[in-house]
Amino acid sequence: MARIPKELVDQIIQTADIVEVVGDFVQLKRKGQNLWAPCPFHNEKSPSFSVNPAKGLYKCFGCGKAGGVVQFVMDVEGTSYVEALKYLAKKYAITVQEEEKTPQQQLEQNERDSQFIVSNWAKDHYHRLLQGTEEGMSVGYGYLKERGLNLATIQTFELGYSLDQWDDLLKSATAAGYALKYLEKTGLVIKREDDQGHDTGRRYDRFRGRVMFPIHNISGRVVGFGARTLKRDDKMAKYLNSPESEIYHKSDVLYGLFQARQAIRQEEVCYLVEGYLDVLSLYQGGIKNVVASSGTSLTEGQIRLIKRYSDNVTVLYDGDAAGIKASLRGTDLLLEGGLNVRVVLFPDGDDPDSYIRKVGDQRFAEYIEKSSQDFITFKTTLVARDAAGDPVKKAEAIRQVLTSIAKVPDAIKRQVFLQQTSAAFGIDEQVLITEYNKLVKPAGAPRPAEGGAPSGGSGSGSGSSSARPAAPVAATRALTAEEEAEAAMYGAFEPGAPAAAPSAAPTETAEDAAETDLLQTCEREVLRLLVLYAAREVDTDVSVAQYLLGQLEEEPFKTPLYAELWALCREELLAGRFPEARQLGQSGRADIRLLVSDLATERYDISPNWRVKEIYVFNEVDLPKVACDNAVLRLNKCHVQRELNRRLETLRQPMLDDAELFENLRAIKDLKQLDNQLAALLGTVIPRGA
Known part of the structure; x- marks a missing residue:
């Protein structure tokens, strides 16, 4: 895959305004220095989603989602890093010239683009036929209306109709200038062969006299079609789908996901059904977080798509016993994919589409809530x-x-x-x-x-x-x-019995866990000051970043992720740049982006009423050196306490020789003295107005 040059990536990130980008999805309201809104990623009544314009970061204090402008697009659209960059480039009219592709790569890209273009044209053609021709209105639109679908749903899913003619699409596409080979590659047109498999030179439409269901990928581009015949002919397949192509892979597409993705995120659950009409009826009935496997067996690729938006999936089974048993394997795949799986079973003879039309939207929603059970209990x-x-x-x-x-x-x-x-x-x-x-x-x-x-006579x-x-x-x-x-x-070991193999690490005690938590808290505070105030001066010509990196060792952190962020900041400073939160928050690594956003986002602002009432509140912005000194002292004290505990533990070991005993006692004495000195420094009271 061709790459976007780093200079262009930097330009996109610097140009993109996070307030504008987030504002396309939620209504932001200013409160203090930040802007707030109900989170677009989960349901909530009180806004806990915060955007910091100065740092170009967002964070939800409810669900924990956080990052910069690129991460937001990735989260809200479910796209890759490169796709998010292209989205922002398009929004801000930045031309993305990817690094030069090989001739083969360029040819493959041109082929794919051409197939997308002809598929989109076919979708528009079928949609026009549905409402713009007598046959489309009487047969196609009449059927959809009979199934209870309104015009808004038809427009949202861009439903269409193919005329009952052998070559309507072929003629129309050719007249519009579309190449025959792309009509064949997308499966819209079929070449006729003789009994020996030789091309006869004749072509005809794959879809004829059918209601058309365009299938969109996650970006909203049409990749294929599902088509339902309206003829009563046992020899003819009721549903016909596009064949596999360079742009359409059935195992990686879910019908309705493009329309449902935001609702799935907000409702924190995905409803999984089998057919196109199930999706359409539920969506129209207010249940918008619904997708279909389109009659195919569920695949790992489809499960990964669902997991992009929610860890929770509820499978809506038809009341057909044979169909349920055939679907159990797919549900096992959902479990294996780490999803929380629930099941709703409809009365015998009903599917989601027929049942919602029978009982109405409200009673259907109540039935789902009442009848839902976890999959293991159901099975x-x-x-x-x-x-x-x-x-x-x-x-x-x-x-x-x-x-x-x-x-x-x-x-x-x-x-x-x-x-x-x-x-x-x-x-x-x-x-x-x-x-x-x-x-x-x-x-x-x-x-x-x-x-x-007992096994055999071994007495095992x-x-x-x-x-x-x-x-x-x-x-x-x-x-x-x-x-x-x-x-x-699981009862695999008897109490007191030797384990089958040594563990990779000793069991952590409560004291160990508390010590680790304290260390991480101290490390986190140093990083927070570094990320928030890197360029602020603590003294003449000395910045917070320079001061902290000078006060601490080259590798002062034990927590791996914190150590990696510290190293990134150090590299930036050595390169002559301040490690800014805005830039660090656009890292190519999701864990770094999340950490930076978390460090740089404050949930609460100090009320101006405190100053009006002349109540002094320590402000690290005004006293950065005091804040840095406190953070460094606490981290050093934590290191001293950890080493002191390690030495004390060593004394408890048996068979300690005199030299080792003396060395540990001397080290313990020095560490206790140092610990007391650090405690005294940390206990210093900051005078008012200092």
């Missing part, structure tokens, strides 16, 4: 009902449920689902865990003994002591601390 109920009274079928049903549980990445959720399954089937939880561990055991690894029962004891953890773990490495904890939770 357990479904397979248990089918296996009732048959022990063999019941055993198989349990394995089916365990297979789905194994797809869930989150360990705590798996544990809860195992407990639910145990209760639902009336089977001991430890038996389920043993069977579960067999399912996730790496290929070739020895199976654990059955739970509690309880199977739970040798069971592996409840997540797939390669046999060639030791368990991590997280995996060991999970294994213990």
